[in-house]
Amino acid sequence: MFNEVIILGRLTKDIELKYTQNGLAVAKSSIASSHKYKDKTTGEQKEEVMFIDINIFGRSAEIANQYLKKGDLVFLTGRLTLNQWVGSDGSKRQKHEVIVEELKLLPKSVNANQIPQSQPQQTKPKNPTPPNIEDEEIPF
Secondary structure (H helix, E strand, O other), X not given: OOOOEEEEEEEOOOOEEEEOOOOOEEEEEEEEEEEEEEOOOOOOEEEEEEEEEEEEEOHHHHHHXXXXXXXXXXXXXXXXXXXXXXXXXXXXXXXXXXXEEEEEEOOOOOOHHHOOOOOOOOOOOOOOOOOOOOHHHXXX
């Protein structure tokens, strides 16, 4: 089986960096990514926007916190995970998140429509697979 996602989008909020009790850096943020299409019924041009939560671990989390801010255009690859928990009202909750493995900040002068369809050259080291940590260890 293969679980990899590739996303181009803009950060919707600044990076939130925290550390586990063991000193592992954990960064959280989210990105907005859109898809334009033509409605088959009306012929009208439409745009669907997705808001995707992202998690970055280790040294890459610290680098992201140092260099990225809300509105920055980023290209990332990672794997999709399902986060499940019980809400304060007792209801079961879940959401999909992306564990970022590769992240590239794109120049401010680049428009998302100008990005070639092929993957940009990787400039930062690939994150190691995050360690198996329990939910209560993550400081969010």
